[in-house]
Amino acid sequence: MFQKVLIANRGEIALRVHRACKELGISTIAVHSTADASAMHVSLADESVCIGPPAAKDSYLNMAAIVAAAEITGADAIHPGYGFLSENARFAEILAAHDIAFIGPSADHIRVMGDKIAAKETMGNAGIPLVPGSEGGISDTAEAMKVARDIGFPVLIKAASGGGGRGMKLAQGPEDLEQAIFTAQAEAKAAFGDDTVYLEKYLGQPRHIEIQIAADSHGNVIQLGERDCSLQRRNQKVLEEALSPALTRAQREQIGETTRAAIEKLGYLGVGTIEYLYENNEFFFIEMNTRLQVEHPITEQITDVDLVREQIRIAAGESLAYKQSDIKFKGHSIECRINAEDPVTFTPSPGKITNFHAAGGPGVRFDSAVYAGYTIPPHYDSMIGKLIVFGDTRELVLARLRRALDETVITGINTTIPLFQRLIDNPDFRNGDYNIHWLENWLAETSG
């Protein structure tokens, strides 16, 4: 097992990794920008190194500074968290060259899944169902038009290097296609430095359902059920639940086993998530995330598996502590992403937290790195905490969620807590009757 792990991240996920390390008897090293000198992840870690100025490109994305920090402190592994360098194949290669373990999959798997066209091809070959679309990238409109007419409009133009919902354009009919390709290419070029785009059938009312997997270096692969992440705003997840209220046990077993078998075929190592759109009883692969996800705790709550602990153990060459037959789903769990934002306009709201009290009690977990007196810097993501509730039934979880939201105190800044307090009274949400467009429609109807 590793002796010392450097955590190349900040915020709640840096704390989450620190906690898993401590429980494994591993000493931790925090890295931080000058803006994060008084952050919780820095004060909790055994050692810390300042790696640069506030801008992420100069600090949390600064590979040279992070590798130097690992060498100086004698770290034998780096955990990248999510975001930042977590899906950077080059970073994984550089660490290998420095004999530092990367707590994540191989650089090759990161690279394949980071290119959505290659990912679709690879997953299709491994037996995963795909969204109908172009085979590979599209460059000219005539060729795209032919594919679009074959699969039928509306279609979506997506960036091969896409992420965070960017570089995605909808063409309702043939008249929109040329413009959609052009704007998707321009957006992709600006955001990712790569203007390769591909075409996919646009699904009108799907749910976003993703399967958590874990695979070790001894050939063991397990799947830990699904998370329903359909409640989204601008293609970004807002609230997630496990298991999905929309699947039957048979559907769950079928997609779980299809996914597990494909991952086994790929020879993948580490934890990962395979994302699908689900419509009319069919699953369609959209992408694979080769890292820990923000919403991993809801899976932990219903399976009793500590995913970060397993992830670290796998990277250290150990066997998974669970066989597939050990994975039993217990009760229900919901996560709300609490952002430092205005709950109506979603304008970011950095600044000083004057008072803070996390909800607690039965079935409540609050993963956060904020405290009373902490000043949220304006340079990073606005997510400041995750309220995770769990219980035997979805109904109990909804009641707990309400009381936990009411109990949470965060003053001095705006947060999205009132959004969830409003959402929880909605009958569609209470019935689990929603798709990926539902939240935006509801926001549009109720915020004016």
Ligand code: ADP
């Ligand atoms: P990103 O990596 O940018 O997050 P994804 O491919 O994961 O992109 O898609 C993000 C979200 O965009 C999905 O959860 C879904 O809401 C929507 N989306 C993606 N592909 C399609 C599609 N073919 N039809 C309808 N919606 C889609």
